[in-house]
Amino acid sequence: MSFNSLVFLFAFLPFVLIVYYCLSLTRLHSLRLPFLVLMTLLFYAHAQPRYVPLLLVSIIVNYLLAVLIVRTDHHRTKQIWLILGVTANAGTLLYLKYFSAVSGAAYGVFGATSPFVNIVAPLAISFYTFQQIGFLVDVARGRAIPDGLMKYMAFVAFFPTLLSGPITLNQEVAPQLAVRPDRRSIAQNLLIGLVIFSFGLFKKTVFADTAALWADPVFNAAQGGAHPGFFLSWGAAFTYTLQIYFDFSGYSDMAIGVARMLGIVLPLNFFSPLRSTSISELWRRWHMTLSRFVRMYIFQPLTIPLTRLSADRGYGRWTSLAVSALLPTFLSMLIIGTWHGPSWTYVAFGIMHGTFMCINEVYNAITKKRRRGKKDTRPALFVFGLLTLLAFVSAEVPFRADSMSAAWRIFAGMAGLYGLGISSDRSASLASGGNAMMIPIIAVGLCIVYLFPNTEQIMDRVRPALEWDKWRQVDPARFSFMFNFNYVWVGAVSVVLFFGFAFLSRGSTSFIYFKF
Amino acid sequence: MKMENIVSEEAVIETSRAWRLMGVLLSSFAALCFLSILLPHNRYIRYQQFDYSDLFKLRWDYERIHNDPTPIDVAIIGSSRVEAALSGPDLAAALSTKLGRPIHVANLAVPYEGRNLHYIVAKELLACHPETKLILISVVERADISHPAFRYIADAKDILGAPLVINHYFAEDAAFLPYRQMSYFVQSIAPAWFGKSSAFRKDYLGTDFDSTRSFRIPGGRLIDRSLVAPQQKLTREAAELKAGLGNADGYWVQPSAWYALNEPLEPDYTARISALAKQSGALVVFVHLPFYSSRPGQYDHAAYERLGPLLDAQQFSNNAEFYADGGHFNRYGIDKISPWIASAINPYLDSLHSKNISRR
Numbered sequence: 001m002s003f004n005s006l007v008f009l010f011a012f013l014p015f016v017l018i019v020y021y022c023l024s025l026t027r028l029h030s031l032r033l034p035f036l037v038l039m040t041l042l043f044y045a046h047a048q049p050r051y052v053p054l055l056l057v058s059i060i061v062n063y064l065l066a067v068l069i070v071r072t073d074h075h076r077t078k079q080i081w082l083i084l085g086v087t088a089n090a091g092t093l094l095y096l097k098y099f100s101a102v103s104g105a106a107y108g109v110f111g112a113t114s115p116f117v118n119i120v121a122p123l124a125i126s127f128y129t130f131q132q133i134g135f136l137v138d139v140a141r142g143r144a145i146p147d148g149l150m151k152y153m154a155f156v157a158f159f160p161t162l163l164s165g166p167i168t169l170n171q172e173v174a175p176q177l178a179v180r181p182d183r184r185s186i187a188q189n190l191l192i193g194l195v196i197f198s199f200g201l202f203k204k205t206v207f208a209d210t211a212a213l214w215a216d217p218v219f220n221a222a223q224g225g226a227h228p229g230f231f232l233s234w235g236a237a238f239t240y241t242l243q244i245y246f247d248f249s250g251y252s253d254m255a256i257g258v259a260r261m262l263g264i265v266l267p268l269n270f271f272s273p274l275r276s277t278s279i280s281e282l283w284r285r286w287h288m289t290l291s292r293f294v295r296m297y298i299f300q301p302l303t304i305p306l307t308r309l310s311a312d313r314g315y316g317r318w319t320s321l322a323v324s325a326l327l328p329t330f331l332s333m334l335i336i337g338t339w340h341g342p343s344w345t346y347v348a349f350g351i352m353h354g355t356f357m358c359i360n361e362v363y364n365a366i367t368k369k370r371r372r373g374k375k376d377t378r379p380a381l382f383v384f385g386l387l388t389l390l391a392f393v394s395a396e397v398p399f400r401a402d403s404m405s406a407a408w409r410i411f412a413g414m415a416g417l418y419g420l421g422i423s424s425d426r427s428a429s430l431a432s433g434g435n436a437m438m439i440p441i442i443a444v445g446l447c448i449v450y451l452f453p454n455t456e457q458i459m460d461r462v463r464p465a466l467e468w469d470k471w472r473q474v475d476p477a478r479f480s481f482m483f484n485f486n487y488v489w490v491g492a493v494s495v496v497l498f499f500g501f502a503f504l505s506r507g508s509t510s511f512i513y514f515k516f
Numbered sequence: 517m518k519m520e521n522i523v524s525e526e527a528v529i530e531t532s533r534a535w536r537l538m539g540v541l542l543s544s545f546a547a548l549c550f551l552s553i554l555l556p557h558n559r560y561i562r563y564q565q566f567d568y569s570d571l572f573k574l575r576w577d578y579e580r581i582h583n584d585p586t587p588i589d590v591a592i593i594g595s596s597r598v599e600a601a602l603s604g605p606d607l608a609a610a611l612s613t614k615l616g617r618p619i620h621v622a623n624l625a626v627p628y629e630g631r632n633l634h635y636i637v638a639k640e641l642l643a644c645h646p647e648t649k650l651i652l653i654s655v656v657e658r659a660d661i662s663h664p665a666f667r668y669i670a671d672a673k674d675i676l677g678a679p680l681v682i683n684h685y686f687a688e689d690a691a692f693l694p695y696r697q698m699s700y701f702v703q704s705i706a707p708a709w710f711g712k713s714s715a716f717r718k719d720y721l722g723t724d725f726d727s728t729r730s731f732r733i734p735g736g737r738l739i740d741r742s743l744v745a746p747q748q749k750l751t752r753e754a755a756e757l758k759a760g761l762g763n764a765d766g767y768w769v770q771p772s773a774w775y776a777l778n779e780p781l782e783p784d785y786t787a788r789i790s791a792l793a794k795q796s797g798a799l800v801v802f803v804h805l806p807f808y809s810s811r812p813g814q815y816d817h818a819a820y821e822r823l824g825p826l827l828d829a830q831q832f833s834n835n836a837e838f839y840a841d842g843g844h845f846n847r848y849g850i851d852k853i854s855p856w857i858a859s860a861i862n863p864y865l866d867s868l869h870s871k872n873i874s875r876r
Contacts, residue, residue: 006691187534194541462528485529490537494544501545502552502694 001046002163002511003197003254004204004504012043016159017190017261024181033154033177036262040159044123047163051122059156061088062132066139066146078140085136093129097121101342124163126339126516128156130293135170137297144170151178160258164251164513166269166289172466173264181263192462193261195483195493199455200253201500203246207445209509211243214438215400222413223406229421233413235438240400241393242445244512245274248287251511253455256465267292268465272454274446275475277376277384279356279391283333290339294332302328317365325361330354340399340516345407348398356391453477549694553672557700558714561707565668568735570627573599574665576721577624577637581644583716586723588645590861592623593634593789594654597805599625600741601845602652603728603854610858615865623727629656630663631785632678636670638789642796649868650861651793653786655804655826657761657814660779661685667692679780728850742847743840745808753842754808761814783819790823799864800824803857806833807843827860829853 001008016039023032045052065085072078100119107114135152138144146152155174161167181189218228218236228236252269259266273286283291307324315323337350376384397414401407412418453476456464460472460482483489529537563578581588590611592602604623611619624637634653641648662685667675675689703710730741745753793800802820804827812830820826832838838849845853 006687010687184531187531187538188529191534191538191541194538485533485537487537487540490541491544494541494548497541497545498548498552498694501549501691502698505688505692505695506699 001043002514003251003258004201004511006504007046009501009504012039013258013261020262021181021186025183029180032180033150036159036177037150037153037157040157040162043159044157044162048123051125054122054125055128055157058089058092058128058132059153060149062136062156063146063149063152066136066144066152069136069139070146082136082140086133089129089133089136093125095119096125098342123514127165127167128162130167130290131156134167134293134297138170144174147174147178158259158264160255160262160264161266164255164511164516165287166252166255166266167293168267168289172267176264185263189263190261191485192459192464193257193259194497195257196260196455196459196464197254197257198493198497198500199458200250200255200257201504202496203250203253204511205250205500205503205506207246207448208243208250209503209506211239211246211441211445212509214441215240215243219400219402219406219410222409223402225409227409227418228413229419230413230416232421232438233410233418235442236410237393237397237414238442239438239445241274241396242442242449244396244399245449246445247512249454251513256455260464265463265466267467268456268471270454271456271471272449272475272477274389274392274449275385276388277381279353279360279388282388282392283353283357290336294336298335299328299332302331321361321365326358329357329361333357344404345398345401348404348407349395352391352395352398356395451478453480453482458483552694552697555697555701557697557704558707560714560716561700561703561712562669564712566665567711568733570733571665572733572735573626573727574669575717576725577626578640579716579720580622580624580723580725581640583720584723587620587647588622588641589619589648590621590650590652590865591638591641591645591648592621592625592652592654593637593641594625594652594803595629595656595659596625596627597656597844598652598654598803599623599627599727600840601728601805601850601853602803602857603726603850605724605726606728606850606854607858610855611862611865614858614862619865620723622723625654625727626665628663628665629659629661630666631659631782631789632666633663633669635785635788635792636666636674638792639674642792642798646796648796648798650799650801650865651789652801652803652857652861653789653824655802655815655820657757657807657810660782662689662781668696672697679784681780682778683780685781728847728854741840741850744837744846744848745839745841747836750808750836750839750842754810757807757842758810786820786823799868801861801864802826804828804830805845805853806830808836808839809834825864827857829856 001012003009016036019035020032023029023035041052041055044055062085065081065088069078069081069085072081096119100114100116100121103114103116135144135155139146151174152170154177155168155170156162158168158173158177161173215236218232219240222228249270256266256269267289269288271285271288273282276282276285303324306328307320310320310323331354333354334347334350337346337348337353340346340349394411394414397410398404398407401410413421456468456471457477458481460468461484465471483493560578560582563575566572566574580586590607592598592604592607602623602625604621608619608621611621624641626633638651641651662683666685667689672693675693678686678689680686703712704714707714727739728741730739732738790800801824804815806814806829810830810833812828817826832845832849832852835849838845838852840846840849
């Protein structure tokens, strides 16, 4: 079930909220978590019923492993259980998500058909697997404890975050789920949640789905062998960037909003990343909970021993930088790229971002002394921002393309190898796939991205996300405004909700991140 | 991270005020949905939404009904089976010869099933052409679905007036209205920007447009009516159609009351068309054109016969050379079907004419 579906908006969500709060406010309050879990399974089964047992088995096995880790006093035995747990999770993920494609390619080399081609990756498997790997590591490190199977199930099988994140930590969500909702906070949480959700729905159906109308035909044509010209290629790359930007931003808002309606505050997942002035900053602000997971559970475990190694071996400045920073950075980005799926296009996306990040690191190392204590000038910041944007837009080409050959055709178009691609046919250029309408779409999209506050900044007064104080002062928008509890604001939000709902019926696409 | 930081949340506003604001938000949303439905637009714009698709003929339907002064004596309404098989000009010629006076036939059928759209077309027809004497309505084996064009074409009150219990399409059709109304409102303000026109278009295909002849749809795709399907393809497609009936071995069984309750569109809208026609003094005649090698009686005869005469072309169903695919007749089939239909409806037209004369 998707947040942008009528059945979710008008049946599932109202039903869950009504029953959840009815249970919470009565003597039946102990049933509210089982109810949430049951509803989450229904939510999941609506899309992929056959993988519900896998989800349940995964949750139960991980919980038992966490109990075994906690009950063991020996460090070595703890490590063995942890390694077993991480391996089992990662192995299941790799098998279900990648084995079909890898075995297909391997069999293909010998001209045979793989018997595993029919394996379909379960929806959300990478999200709930990462969440549970993080939990096992945190339990082993003493940061989290298995506090009852039902609470754990409610943490993993929490429908607002299950399908596409945010990838939460047990210590963030479990304590909130454990607390019975306070009667006085229900209306306020419902209102705040609905406001945040409305912004998300609007971003998805009005902006992202509109951008898709212009990006898709060009990428599909490139897949079919067409050679798009310079403007069309850049236009498609930019409109797709805006599509995925508003799609994921909208999804994150909707997840945060739905959770808030249930009284749960989630971590930030998206914070105006295109306003970043470096690629590493962009990744701290795009899919923040995945970046956090990679940083905590992949980058740091890689970089700490490598830093020790370079210190022990007495490497020079540049070798040390390469071994302890560039290598883990590149590998982390490659892992993020391939996390999206078993395709060379995602590998290319990871390699491009890994390369950009390394260039960024090297630039920082070179200019460190010169920049010490000095603030970047406004023109410099503009140039950095522009370079970051262009780098990101370029990397979105293989991310969106259905094959590397299609990506190369778009890249060649962006390099001007297929001409300028300006159409003199007005109706053709106005239609989907034409380039004229791309200009206002890109212009409006970029204006919103660069000039206006993001949803969390608009909702600043109500602490919209966990650790909000850290982000409150970061990158304030040029035109700043904040939600207020008055009729004018509520009226404005109803207009936003109305447009989000109305455009839903135009034919809303699935969230891009659902397939990862 | 400390737990207290997460769970302790100070109330920002009073509970009663929060409930009030919530109520205002939801009621404003509902009011906006309602107001959007009232947005005016040019109805001709609606019928131009499918210009480059299989349903492009909907625009011709509108133009034939509203802009073409030629009267309509006999109208054909239904799905692609009758769109492809019943030639308006051929029927007109045959009936005119038989009756000794000019008879005008318009084939208003369009692809896809969905009785709700047939009702909308019938309503438009009878409102603009009260002279219509006979409406041929297609009958297929199982058509309890909403037509994909219904939500684009129907008036808002028809969408909201669709059967509510248990209509699987009601919510989606109703939810589509706000977007549709806004879109049509904007398209009506600047139709040229969207490749539409608010005035009668010069590229009207003409009174005698015949959808039983091969033609190209505006998108360029050829609709070839002279195609003879290979036997293997016919057999496969017929088997798929039989399997789609959901009955063992393709035999038809009388639907249960539970089925009728769950699939209200076909009986409800068929009755509405019948009532409209009755009000206008027109006769509804049902026509069943079978798919290839179908067994006789694959639908609820009695239900249709209660509302009007029923013609069944079952005798043509085993001639493979008559079919372009499993469900549609080709030119050779059309050449047999049209004269047969003309002969079959001739007595009804004759008696309607006699009645009108005697009434005068």
